[in-house]
Amino acid sequence: MSPSLRLPWLDPGDPFPPAFQAWDASQPAPGLLAAGGALDVPTLERAYQGGIFPWFSEGQPILWWSTDPRMVLFTAEFKLHRSLRKTLQRFVADPRCEIRFDHDFAGVIRACAGTPREGQSGTWIVPDMVRAYEAFYAAGRAHSVETWIDGRLAGGLYCVNLGQAVFGESMFTHAPDASKIALAALVAFCRAHRIECIDCQQNTRHLASLGAREIPRQAFVAAVAERARRPAPRWEFLPVYWRELSLLPKPAA
Template identity: 65%
Template sequence: MPPQLPWLEPEDLLPDPSTAWGKTSPAPGLLAAGGALDVAHLHAAYAQGTFPWFGIGQPILWWAPDPRMVLKVADFRLHRSLRKTLQRFRASAACEIRIDSAFGQVIRACSSTPRDGQNGTWIVPEMVVAYEALHAHGTAHSVETWVDGKLAGGLYCVAIGGAIFGESMFSHATDASKIALAALVCMCLRNGIELIDCQQNTAHLASLGAREMPRAEFMQHVQKQTTQPPMAWHFEPVYWNALL
């Protein structure tokens, strides 16, 4: 039998991440169910390295995986083909990176874009509303790839101080999400941010240089970085110099 899962009322605080279900449980990393998705609870959750992830018809489920997938920005893999793509992108007047200009479009595109091996999305309507509120609060951000005046791809993330928590990416054009991630990496390098949280292990993230980190080590990082000054959320073309 799996351990009993804590059920949270809307006013309850999340349990300590170290109490999340272990590797031999039916859902490793599952911490609690219930609670609320308002700005205060989401901010508190991320500040302790916890995030919500659930599907349609499920209660809110909170997760604190061990190990945690992270991308150390110094380890970002700029494959030859992506380097050429970035060079062409940088050289074109029709291409640009925008920050926070279309957060709602980005999260909705992440929600609706089909993904290999997935029948649906975890970005349910309640999550869209919650993260738009978090964006209005200044805690959630979008990094956007624009081509010919159209949104071609992007990502959104949560940021508390110097802690960056990646959430989801989408592409409507080849490599558009990778371009956005590369831009975020450049911004982090510019601002002295060492790590981007990627939450869970995927082959795609591993191919870009992400790796697993023990939860205890990740939590030490979060506790330190959330007390640091926030990153400047804007992008200038000169930032590409950090990679190119």
Template identity: 65%
Template sequence: MRLPWLHGDSPFPPTSQALGPETDAPGLLAAGGDLGPERLTEAYRHGIFPWYGEGQPLLWWTTDPRMVLPVAEFRLSRSLRKTLQRFLRTPGCEIRFDGDTPGVIKACAAAPREGQDGTWIVPEMVEAYVRLYRLGRVHSVETWIDGQLVGGLYGVALGRMLFGESMFARRTDASKIALAALVAFCRAKGIALIDCQQQTAHLASLGARPIARPAFEAHLRQAVATPGPERWAYDPGCWIHLGLKPDDQPPP
């Protein structure tokens, strides 16, 4: 099968045409095009995402099955619960939403990954997602200690659908703290699924699981058509959605 090549405003092919599990690149749908806001937004609306490395053409993917984190199934382990309680009670420890989204994206691009040489978040990707952030379509959740950004994650938000992109940590559990805050926010705002794209054991340990592409796309169509949260902002009260008690919060 010849891989479709995108030119100008040419549309994406149907996701059913993505390469299958018997190929060397299951989920690969198309190549070419650009990373402009319109193209990227259209891609995410159909469950398509870019993923490529230095020296490769721009590649577009739609995996089947799709790894997702149903926020109702997020696994808050006993050790992470204790970490959160300690973090929330410690002066100088903060959760911020969109405090430094470009910084989070750049930190994710620079973070070393086990078993990987280099990063898929190439400079063109960084620029593209920063542009989407300025249009209000990308958000970050950040872990700060004593005024320093020590961990976080970012993702694309369309309606009530969140597409998780990447995370990083400069302190132990800093990215897990940010993810827990995101899950609490999503539960509070009626966002049912966080798209994780790729299957990993780490995500599975937190409650993520694969679902068939048709089921993912059915949820996607409904979610992107539903108005999303009016504001992406940290609310300390959101922790109740993870079962944390009021006395887990820092004093006023």
């Protein structure tokens, strides 16, 4: 390996390199910053505060990333397409349907573990990641947004929250549009609490179709540093939050 491709190795408790030191587009894994370290709560908290996230597969060491540009969904730019708008209207009107926060975090993350990311064949939510984020949830830093239909968990997502910084992690669906409903609920909740954006980490067509776009990593890291110092919201979903979506501009047909 050439000197320019040497990857910093972290021992547990070591500080992270600055995000700007991540490999760039000329290197084999753009955004890769470091390997090793630990997945405990203090380490994960430091990582997210610095615009860094873990992502690795079974058999690999812990790998830490900070992508540039960064995919972000600004809550004022969420695209509530006509079909999803109609789905939400039916969902909200149906007494058998509801959004729950943090009711079954374990069920959500395990369902997400069985759902490959767009363009990938396997999961990145390995057992070590599941255990780590369950501990992060127990510490009040990770949350689940859940779509329930007829008393069953039909879809959802989990995310990380530091102050007024929200980082989307993964989503799953067992029923048509159930994950999109959960994302719409998260957007409504964020708008109600004046949270301006949701980190999406990496660019996918699905996220872009919902209004997410790329911004420079430097701008993202600066925004996280500022927003993470603000008071965090109370994680509960109130039906009145759905009104926030009615304030969004309607996408072009």
